[in-house]
Amino acid sequence: MEQEAKCCACETLGTPEQAAQLKAVIEESKSTPGCLMHILQEAQGIYGYLPMQVQKTIAEGLGMSLSEVYGVVTFYSQFSLNPKGKNRISVCLGTACYVKGSDKVLEEVEKELGIKCGECTEDGLFSIDSCRCVGACGLAPVMMIGEEVYGKLTPDKVKGILDSYREATK
Amino acid sequence: MTIKELDAIRASKKELIDVRRLVKEQAEKLAANTGYRKQVLVCGGTGCTSSHSMQVIEHLEKTLKEEGLDDVLVVKTGCFGLCALGPIMIVYPEGAFYAQMTPEHAETVVKQHLVPGGEIVKELLYKGTVMEDGSIIPFAETPFYKKQMRIALRNCGVIAAEDIDEAIAAGDYQAIEKVLTSMTPDEVINEVLASGLRGRGGAGFPTGRKWMFAKASQGDIKYVCCNADEGDPGAFMDRSVLEGDPHCVLEAMTIAGYAIGAHQGYIYVRAEYPVAVQRLKIAIAQAREYGLLGKNILGLGFDFDIDIRLGAGAFVCGEETALMTSIEGHRGEPRPRPPFPAVKGLFGKPTILNNVETWANINPIIVKGAKWYASIGTEKSKGTKVFALGGKITNVGLVEVPMGTTLREIIEEIGGGIPNGKKFKAAQTGGPSGGCIPADLIDTPIDFDNLVAIGSMMGSGGLIVLDEDTCMVDISKFYLEFTADESCGKCNPCRIGTRRLLDMLTKITEGKGEEGDIEKIEALCEHMKASSLCALGQSAPNPVLSTLHHFRKEYEDHIKEHHCEAGVCKALLNYQIDKEKCIGCGMCAKNCPVSAITRTDYVAPGHKLASFEIDPAKCIKCGVCMGNCKFHAVERK
Numbered sequence: 126m127e128q129e130a131k132c133c134a135c136e137t138l139g140t141p142e143q144a145a146q147l148k149a150v151i152e153e154s155k156s157t158p159g160c161l162m163h164i165l166q167e168a169q170g171i172y173g174y175l176p177m178q179v180q181k182t183i184a185e186g187l188g189m190s191l192s193e194v195y196g197v198v199t200f201y202s203q204f205s206l207n208p209k210g211k212n213r214i215s216v217c218l219g220t221a222c223y224v225k226g227s228d229k230v231l232e233e234v235e236k237e238l239g240i241k242c243g244e245c246t247e248d249g250l251f252s253i254d255s256c257r258c259v260g261a262c263g264l265a266p267v268m269m270i271g272e273e274v275y276g277k278l279t280p281d282k283v284k285g286i287l288d289s290y291r292e293a294t295k
Numbered sequence: 296m297t298i299k300e301l302d303a304i305r306a307s308k309k310e311l312i313d314v315r316r317l318v319k320e321q322a323e324k325l326a327a328n329t330g331y332r333k334q335v336l337v338c339g340g341t342g343c344t345s346s347h348s349m350q351v352i353e354h355l356e357k358t359l360k361e362e363g364l365d366d367v368l369v370v371k372t373g374c375f376g377l378c379a380l381g382p383i384m385i386v387y388p389e390g391a392f393y394a395q396m397t398p399e400h401a402e403t404v405v406k407q408h409l410v411p412g413g414e415i416v417k418e419l420l421y422k423g424t425v426m427e428d429g430s431i432i433p434f435a436e437t438p439f440y441k442k443q444m445r446i447a448l449r450n451c452g453v454i455a456a457e458d459i460d461e462a463i464a465a466g467d468y469q470a471i472e473k474v475l476t477s478m479t480p481d482e483v484i485n486e487v488l489a490s491g492l493r494g495r496g497g498a499g500f501p502t503g504r505k506w507m508f509a510k511a512s513q514g515d516i517k518y519v520c521c522n523a524d525e526g527d528p529g530a531f532m533d534r535s536v537l538e539g540d541p542h543c544v545l546e547a548m549t550i551a552g553y554a555i556g557a558h559q560g561y562i563y564v565r566a567e568y569p570v571a572v573q574r575l576k577i578a579i580a581q582a583r584e585y586g587l588l589g590k591n592i593l594g595l596g597f598d599f600d601i602d603i604r605l606g607a608g609a610f611v612c613g614e615e616t617a618l619m620t621s622i623e624g625h626r627g628e629p630r631p632r633p634p635f636p637a638v639k640g641l642f643g644k645p646t647i648l649n650n651v652e653t654w655a656n657i658n659p660i661i662v663k664g665a666k667w668y669a670s671i672g673t674e675k676s677k678g679t680k681v682f683a684l685g686g687k688i689t690n691v692g693l694v695e696v697p698m699g700t701t702l703r704e705i706i707e708e709i710g711g712g713i714p715n716g717k718k719f720k721a722a723q724t725g726g727p728s729g730g731c732i733p734a735d736l737i738d739t740p741i742d743f744d745n746l747v748a749i750g751s752m753m754g755s756g757g758l759i760v761l762d763e764d765t766c767m768v769d770i771s772k773f774y775l776e777f778t779a780d781e782s783c784g785k786c787n788p789c790r791i792g793t794r795r796l797l798d799m800l801t802k803i804t805e806g807k808g809e810e811g812d813i814e815k816i817e818a819l820c821e822h823m824k825a826s827s828l829c830a831l832g833q834s835a836p837n838p839v840l841s842t843l844h845h846f847r848k849e850y851e852d853h854i855k856e857h858h859c860e861a862g863v864c865k866a867l868l869n870y871q872i873d874k875e876k877c878i879g880c881g882m883c884a885k886n887c888p889v890s891a892i893t894r895t896d897y898v899a900p901g902h903k904l905a906s907f908e909i910d911p912a913k914c915i916k917c918g919v920c921m922g923n924c925k926f927h928a929v930e931r932k
Contacts, residue, residue, distance in 0.1 A: 158642065159604070159624035166566065166605060200626040200783070201607035203566055219528030220723065220759045221685030223773055257610070257777070259567060260531035261345040262685040263378025263692055272569075274345035 138178055139171075146171050147179065151186035161187060161197055165204060174205040210245045210252030212290050216268040219258030226279075227266035231255060233280035234268070237287055250294060251287070296586040297594050298472055301463060308464030311368075314387050315453050319433065322388035331368040333409050334387040337396075339456060340374035340538045341531070341570050342692075347397075348382035354398035355384075358405040367409050370461075373539015375452035377439060379691035380421060385434070385452075392434035394421040438708050444671070445695050446679045447495075447532075447655035451539030456574055459581040462542040468587055470661035471546050474553055475595040478661075483554040484510060487657070489665035491677030496522055496613070496650035497728065497754045498830070499676070499743040505647050508637035509555040512645035517557035519548050520641060520648040522618060523564035523571070526610040527726030528777065530757035532681040533651035535693055537564070537571035540655070541578035545588060545601060547657035551647060552599040560601040561641070563618050567608065575603055610727075610781035614829045615648045616640075617783065628785045629829035650755065652681055672698035676742035686723075686759035689714050699740040702732060706760060717762040721845070725754025727774045727781075728834035730841025731767065750841040752834070766863035767846040768853050772800040774838040782831065789832025792823040796839060804864040808854035813843065862931050865916045869932045870909050872920075876928035879904025883920035883929060889913050892920060 138144035150167040154160040161183070168179050175198050184194045198204045216231040231253075235241055238251050245252035261267050264276025275286055311329045314322045315336065326332065337343075337352050352371060359367055375383045380394035384401070386408065393404060393416075400419050407416050417425060423437040434440055445451075454461040462468070474483055488503030509517060521544060525533040537544065548560040564572055579601055582588040590598050604622050611617045612627040619641045621627035640646025656678060660668045669677050676698040682705065685691055689711035696705060702722055706712065713719050721731040724741075730751035732739065739745050743753050761770065779793040799816055802808055820836035827833045843850060852858045859867040872883070874897055884892040884907055891913035898905050906928075909920070921929040 159622050161624035162605070162607060162621065166607065196626050197624070200628075201609050203607035220726070220757065220773070221529040221691070223528075224686045224759060224761060224765055224770075256567065257526070258528040258531070259345075260341045260525075260534045261378075262529055262531060262683060263342045263381060264345055265685065265691070267345070276345055 138182060139176075143171050147182060148186075151183060155187055161189070161194065162201075165194075165198060169204060174208050176206075208245065208249075210250055211294070212251050212270050214251055214253045214268060214270050215256045215259075216242075216253070217257070217259055217261075217266065218255045219262070219265075221258070221262035222266040225265045227268075229280050230266050230268060230278050230283060233283040234287070237284055250291070298476070301468065301472065301593070304460050304463045308460055312454065312461065312464045315385075319389055322390070326388040330366070332366040332411070334368045334370060335409070336370045336372050336385045336387065336452070338373070338375050338381060338383045338452065339371035339570075340378075340451075340535055341568070342374060342378035343381035343383060344570065346381045346395075348384075350398050351382050351384065351396045351401045355401040355405065358402045359409070362405060362410060364405070364409060370455045371457070372454060373451040373456045374448075374535040374693055376443075376448070376693040376695075377421070377690060378693065379689070383421075386415075389415065390433050390435075391415045391431070392421045392424050393419050438711065439690050439692075439694075442700065442704055442709055443695050444679050444697050446659050446671075447536060447652050447681055448539070448693070448695050449659070450543065451535055454540065456539050456541070457577050459542060459578065459585060462540065462578075465540075466662065467540070467542040467658065468546050470658040471549050471553075471587070472593060473661055474550050475593060475597055480510060480554045480556065483550060483661070486665045487554075487660060490656075490660045490668040491665075491672075491675075492653065492656055492660060492668065493676060493743060494649060495652035495656075495680065495753075495755065497725070497752065499753060502649060502653055505637060505649070506551060506554050508635070509557075509645050509647045512638050514645050516559075516642075516644045517555055518641045518644055518646040519551045519555070519557045519560040520619070520622070520646060521548055521560065521562040521564075521654060522613065522615070522648055522650040523562055523568075524606045524613045524618060525565060525568075525651070525755060526613045526781075527728075527755050527757045529683060529685045529759050530726060530755045531683045532693055532756050534565075534568050534571050535681075536651050536655050537568070538574055541571075541574045542582065543658055544575075544651055544654045545578060545582050547654035548601060549588065549592065549597075549599045550657055550661065551649070553597055555645070555647060557647075558598050558600070560599065561604050561622055562601060563604045563606055563612070563622055565608075566605045572603065572605065579603070609783070610777070611783045611829070611831050614831060617829065618648065619646065626783070628783045629831075631828060652756070673740065673742045675744055680741070680753065680756060682756045682758040684710050684758050684760070687713050687717065687762040687765070688760040696741075698742045701738050701740050703737045705741070705758065706737070710760065713760065713762050717764065719760065720763050720765055721761045721767070723751075723759040723761060723770070723838075724757065725752040725834075725837070726757050727777045728752060728830065728837055729754045730837045731761070731770070731845060733845040750837070750844050752837065764861055764863070766804075766859050766861040767842040767849045768800065768804055768859075769861075769863045771839045771842045772797065772804055775800055775835070778831065778835040782835075786826075786828035786832060788823045788826040789828065789835065792819055792827070792832065793835050795819060796823075796836065800839070803850065803853050804859075804866065806853070806857045806864070806866045808850075810854070812854060813847070813850055817843065868916045869911060870914055870916060870918070870920060871930050871932060872907050872909055873928045873930055874906040874908070875899045876926055877906035878902050878926055878928075879906055880926075881907065882923045882925070883907055883909075886919050886923045888917060888919065889915050891915075 184191045267276045382396045384393040450465045454465045492502045493499040609627045612621045617627040617629040636646045681695045775797040779797045782789045784790045891910045
């Protein structure tokens with residue numbers, strides 16, 4: 126039982142390096158008023174998401190209740206309670222993209238990967254999210270994979286783009 | 296830094312900037328004094344970097360080095376506005392406007408144009424600048440730029456966005472110098488009041504009045520905030536200002552700080568705008584280093600500093616009280632007003648909050664005077680407004696026009712009309728809080744009050760053009776999905792109202808609408824407007840009400856006739872095969888994912904094979920058959 130509980134970052138603070146980084150972020154910011162959001166953003170940068178143990182550590186470090194921290198985490202769409210894929214796909218569903226058919230692009234991505242928006246593939250290679258406007262409306266419809274922006278998309282371009290990421294990891 | 300040192304920077308870079316602003320002949324004369332024979336400005340805004348302008352810059356610099364051209368200056372600027380044709384690159388002093396650049400094109404331009412004695416590469420220029428007879432007109436005279444008037448965007452696409460010296464030479468920090476040396480706080484506020492400037496974030500509240508209330512509030516600690524949480528999908532003008540001219544925002548906030556007696560500012564910016572955040576960080580660091588932020592600004596005894604706070608993806612945080620709650624590190628839920636932020640805002644202290652575009656107007660108002668500013672625009676809406684043109688329009692991009700410009704001028708002249716020969720149906724302004732303007736109101740002069748009168752609102756300035764292929768019921772459903780998702784849940788009218796509205800709209804788009812649904816929707820909308828806590832819930836019904844007002848028949852068609860004119864609502868569509876046109880090739884049946892298409896016994900006159908038919912019970916209305924039929928035999932009804 127004890128062994129099982131320590132198997133993932135939900136119950137521990139990840140690697141010692143990650144734990145040390147988190148501690149440093151908390152120490153550095155905790156005297157600034159309104160620092161919780163900043164610390165959560167940094168923590169998500171360290172872990173890729175916000176496991177419960179990380180939230181507990183932040184709550185303790187700031188002298189707040191866990192429910193307060195959890196309330197903030199679940200309020201903002203940027204924060205995630207689940208791990209994301211190695212390649213984070215984000216399909217823009219802002220108005221400019223929507224009227225140009227980004228919903229069909231999202232459908233195609235979901236079909237191609239066999240998962241729904243908000244989920245992560247079993248091999249951890251891809252996760253899909255939708256977003257509201259990356260501001261590249263001139264290229265609508267767009268999706269982002271990591272930091273890379275793919276514009277002027279049509280559903281039939283999706284497979285080729287995803288294949289290039291599959292190739293890259295082989 | 297002292298004023299003298301500031302002047303020295305202005306003088307040293309003045310001619311460099313002037314080359315980019317003057318007409319060709321004057322610019323060519325001036326270029327000799329700058330030490331650079333040519334200047335190449337490449338857009339480094341999000342639009343163009345997404346279409347790989349960074350690779351263009353890299354390749355440009357590499358080729359210049361190889362060719363040994365050290366008298367050509369490469370400048371990474373903010374947005375030029377014509378995002379649809381990015382990456383964009385302008386060569387001065389001649390003002391040659393190159394569009395849709397690739398690294399290979401950049402190499403061609405270096406070898407044919409930038410070398411001594413080189414000529415403009417006509418085939419790579421923006422088509423709008425090349426006339427039929429082959430002559431080249433300045434880009435400022437093309438339909439896209441001609442009717443524009445750039446006040447807020449004055450430096451975007453003109454200066455190197457990460458270079459404070461260029462910003463200073465282009466006029467930034469001239470206003471703070473004037474304010475600190477020759478104006479009292481009251482004079483500053485009176486100037487802003489007299490200019491008639493109204494908040495560009497959406498509601499259009501007079502900026503000067505906001506400042507006046509905050510100044511009148513007692514307290515030793517006050518705050519100045521900048522709303523850069525541009526959440527309206529399809530609006531990106533604030534991002535462009537931050538990416539192209541971040542210093543103008545820092546300067547304006549400092550001026551407001553002086554006017555109301557605040558010494559600390561916060562910029563609340565979306566984390567989804569990484570380029571803007573980076574440029575802001577650089578700008579703040581540079582301004583501190585130059586003594587234009589921090590203690591004793593310009594040695595004139597005034598202290599003011601600014602910190603950045605990153606948003607985390609919540610639309611409601613664009614609402615002023617929610618934004619302040621978020622800066623405080625909590626869930627970004629709005630608070631009831633009063634007390635207004637000018638009395639009790641951030642951390643319980645008097646606070647003013649203006650959005651990025653509003654801040655971008657402050658410097659010109661102070662430098663050129665309120666009278667000049669008030670001479671632009673309409674009676675009650677002064678100055679200019681930046682719009683992000685998007686959707687079904689040729690020139691997608693950023694435009695700034697005087698208030699009172701008509702929608703027709705923006706769409707047909709500046710925007711270049713609707714692509715693919717489609718018909719204009721409506722323009723959506725104000726995002727999820729706004730409404731749709733139908734084709735018969737296209738000649739309405741756009742200002743704050745006219746837009747409200749026709750059931751929409753200015754909002755932050757997203758202007759999405761819809762053509763005949765857009766279903767208005769589907770569009771209002773799209774906005775309700777957005778607001779239902781983004782409702783913070785604090786007050787019932789918004790939390791439950793948006794959900795119920797969305798349910799009813801979904802029902803209609805699925806062909807399950809009933810008599811009386813429209814009336815129920817209208818009643819719910821009125822309740823939400825009257826009783827929601829903040830602007831999100833109060834304005835969430837706007838997209839529904841305005842489409843109902845202007846396109847009621849479309850709703851009725853969906854409900855009574857089970858018909859979607861635009862062919863968007865899948866449940867209401869029917870695919871049929873015209874048996875006279877069908878040649879019986881079977882491409883439709885072969886590609887149908889659910890095997891809903893089978894051969895009939897009927898052979899049309901003149902054809903050899905029997906035609907096909909679709910079983911409506913099996914059809915999932917994906918439209919694949921229609922895409923595969925080369926003989927236009929598949930129809931959608």
